[in-house]
Every structure is written in C-alpha cells, then in structure tokens.
Amino acid sequence: MSWIATHFNYVVVVILMMAGLFIVFSSGNLIKRMIGLALFQSSTALFYISFGKVSGGTAAITLDAQGAEGQALAAQLDPAYVAQFGVEGVVYSNPLPHVLILTAIVVGVATLAVGLAIAVRVRESYGTVESDEIDAVSRVAAEQAEPAP
Amino acid sequence: MTAPVLEASFALNVALLLMLVVLAAAVVWTRSLLAAILLMSVYSLVSATWLMVMDAPDVAFTEAVVGAGISTIVALGAILLTRGEAVRVSWKRQVVPGLLAGLVGGLLIYAMSGLPDFGDPASPANSHVGRAYLETAKRDIGAPNVVTAVLGSYRGFDTLGETVVILAACIGVALMLGFGPRATLAPPAGAPGDHHVVLRVTAKMLVPLIILFALYVQFHGDLGAGGGFQAGVIAAVAIILHALVFGLRETTAAIPPQAARAVAALGVVVYAGVGIVCIVNGGGFLDYDHLLTPQIEAMIPAGLLGDPDKPHHWGQYFGILAIELGVLMTVSATMITIFYGFAGRTIDAIAAELRR
C-alpha cells in the first residue's frame, strides 16, 4: 500500500482547500468569494469525515452482531480485526466527526446567507459587488465630500 | 494487526473525490456566477454520495438537502439581486493569490505526511472519544443511531449553541433584507403566465408529501439517519417550493413572516427550556436523565416502545425528541425567513423599477 493510496483523501482535501482559497484571494466579486468560502468549508468537512472512516466499518447505527446484517458485515472481515476494533462484534466508523460536520453544514448555509445578504446590501448602496468598483465609488464619494479649495 | 485490504468502496471513494476536484476546478475557471452556483449544487450532490460511501448517512442527508437545495436557492436569489457575472481578473492579479494558495497547500501536504493512514482504526481520532461514544451510547441513551445520541445528548450543549447561531443568522438576514415583501405594488403580471399548469399540479401534490417526509425524518432520527436539522431543512424546502410555484403572496398568506420569525425564536426557547426543566428536576443543564420525575416515568406504559422487558431511558428518549423538535422549529423557520428575505427583496426591487 503506497503512500498515495493511504493519503489520497487528504491530498484531495488540500486541493479543494487551495481552490477555495484561490477564489477568495483572486476574485473581486463578493458573491464569487462567498462561493469560494463555501468550497473551503466543504474541504474541511471532507477532511473530518475522511478522518472518521474506519476500514471495514459501517454507519454508526447500532446493529445486532447476531442479526443477518451484522453477520454479513462480519463475514467480510478478519475475526481478529473485529474483536480488536469492533464494538460488540460490529466495526463502526467514528460518529463524532459526523456530528460536528452535520451541524457545521447547516450553520454554514445560514452564515452563507448572511454573507450574501451583505453582498445584496452592498450592491444596493454602491451599485456593484466588485470590490475594485466599490473602492472607486467610495473614492469618488470621498472626493466630492471634500470642500473645494 | 494491520487494517484489512482496501475495500471495493475505496475505488468509489477515489472516483467521487476526483469528480469533486473537477467540479472545484470548473468553479474556479468559470466567470458566470450562475454556472458557479449550479456547479456547487452538483458538487454538493456528489459529496453527499461520497459521504454515503464514508458511512455518514446523516451528514449525506444534510449535505444533499442543504447544499443542493437551500444554498442553491439562496445564492440564486442573491445573484438575481446583484449580478450574474464576475469581472474578468487579469492574469497578473492571479499570480500572487495563486502562489499564496500554492504555498499554503504545499505546507499542508508536507504536514499531511504525519497523518494516520486513511481508514486506520487505531488512529488517535478513532480510538478515544469516538469509540467511547460507540461503546456507551446504547447503555446510556438507548438510541440506536449513535450520531443522534451524541448530537442530542452527549453534546447537547454544543448543539444548543449551533441552534442559537442559526437563529442569529436568521435575525441578521431579516434585519438586512427585511422580513418579506413590503412593496405595495403587485409583481408584474404575465411573467409567470399560465404555462405552469404541470408545475403547479405537481407542486400541489408534492408539498404535503415533502412535509410528511420531513416528519418521518424527524421522528425516525434516533432509529436511523435523520434528525431535527435535516427535517427542518426538508420542511423549509416544501414551503420554498410552494413559494416558487405559487408566488410569495400565496405562501406568506399561509405562513406569515411574523409567524416564521416567532417559530425560529421559539425553537431555541424549547431547546433551552428542556435544559431548564432538567435543572428544576434536580439534574444538570440538558441532563435528560432528570427530565422526567419518577412519578411521570411510572405513568408510561411498559410496552409503549417495543419490548416491555428491555429497560428504556425515557428521560433520554423524550429529551432528545424535545430538543430535536426545537432544532426543527429553528432550522425550518430560519430557512423560510432567509428565503422570504431574498425573495421579498426581489419583489421590492421589481416594484421600485415599475414605479420609476
């Protein structure tokens, strides 16, 4: 098992994070920046979930190890592996990252909405959502506000 | 003891992650914001599929509803109110951000080599707290879905915080964009036309079904994948579908913006109220074992839920049910309020344009 196979998920997470970061840094458009931020956030979610995956595991919904489903899962795995890492005869993936990311996703969309609402208000005040044009508009406004010499 | 041979699902994992990378690259390239938003929607759907492969059905559920549903609608509302295309950025201004992102990425990849292998059951993350929850959840709480048990009970205080954050976002959007349509003028007639008969009939059939499904997800949450967050978003999607097809006026007549706001706040009150009741009954904040007094617990018939011989944690059961209800109320009302904010703003803008 080579290094790239065991760390592939993390490489993808870093690539997605870079894509999000690049959008946030390079784009002047406020809405595009919010999309970049969403991408960035999603890469964090991917990282957590990748971390919580256990080889041969199943979703963290308690199963009966003697039931049909539990037996079918156990049949695919080495009994010693199940004995060491399983809980009551079934190997589960780690539920903790799932809990954290589940709430983070819903909070993420709520904060995304706040960011987009700010962009809408910026557009109403400045007539644009491009940060360069916003700078230009506020510069002109500042010059007009100065008393003529 | 080494991990078992990489499963067949690893191939699926790789394929889906590569699709995510392609989609992210397309989002970076495109200048059209509409295309970027729709690509993000597809991205969410693919990552929901990936989450299923990663044994995270609860998260997959949330990602599919939130990412492909609500956030797409909100972002579309935002570009409707701003503009649909980003200005072209010259390549010179992309050099420094590119280098910076590359530098951060390079450092992270360098740091990553110290991480445990993918799927390692003995990694620190998987062998302490997470495993402890798996071992004790059934004994302490009795809910088969460990994710719900951790979300609602072990980390109930954390979830209360998240719910308050969602309420704060609701208040923020409502304050910035208004609470719904304030325009006195009717939206321009003829734009929707009468071509949407098929859509209207389908929507009329679907809205109650979606709400029914939301209730199923809500009350099935401690047995299988689901819970208040997912159910809240699904219920909100039903209302938003109604608003998109029948117009905002019809929907606000059924669910006034004031009611949505009140329900959003009430959800947090229900959640925190459960905690207070626990304190009053002699436990800690959100300590559901003290939610029901022994007298009330004695009144519950033994066979109410399945096997009468099996001990039930009634306090935990009703506690999680109640706080999930609070989460449902806050999340659904917040999503509806956010939608009302963006959609009402659009109607206001159209009306102002007509008045001019």
Next chain:
Amino acid sequence: MADALFWIGGGLIVAGAMLSVLGAAGVLRFPDVYTRIHAASLTDTGGATLMLLGMGLLGPFGLITLKLLLVWAFIMLTSPAAANALANAAFGSGHRPRIGNFQIMGEDKATDAAPESAGKERA
C-alpha cells in the same frame, strides 16, 4: 435463485448507469435546448427506473422494496415536471427549437445545411 437475482439486479443497475451516461452524452452533443432536455429527462427517468428495479432485486424483499417504490414514484412525478418547467422557461426566455436540417456532429453551423449532408441526422 439468489445467484440469478444477483446477476439480473446487477445487470439492471449497470444498464441504468449506461443509459444515464448516454443521456449525458446527449446533453453534450445535441444541438439545441429542447433536444438536450429531451435527452436528459428521458434517460433520467429510464435510468433511475432500471437502477431502482435492480436494487429491488438485490435487496431483501420487504420495507426496502416499498421505499424504493416510493422513490420511483417520486422520480416519476418530479423529473417530467422539471423537464416541462425547464422547456417552459427556455421558451419563455426566447429560445426557439431549431427546425430543419442541420449537422449534429459539426460545429454550430447555420440551421439550413444542405439536405444531403444531413439526411441521416434529420431532427
């Protein structure tokens, strides 16, 4: 028996996936909005039907079968309605179907190509 069901179910799922790939190719290669919607929506419902049928054969008979049936009913309701709404919106925003002879594989040329060059691909 179980083995036969496994192969039939797996075959149906693969067939559904192939149909979806065909639909994607159609969306990419077809000349105008309406033919693209046609490609997407037909293969969407068809592919999903085949896949759900395959899953129903693979899984145990019971509650899961009922759930798959409900999913199928939901797709049968929403997908055609979505295609209808999409075509409606396209028509409303001024797209008109391309009528006449044109080459499917060529670049976006004029709609009135010579009849003999496009005889087979008549839309």
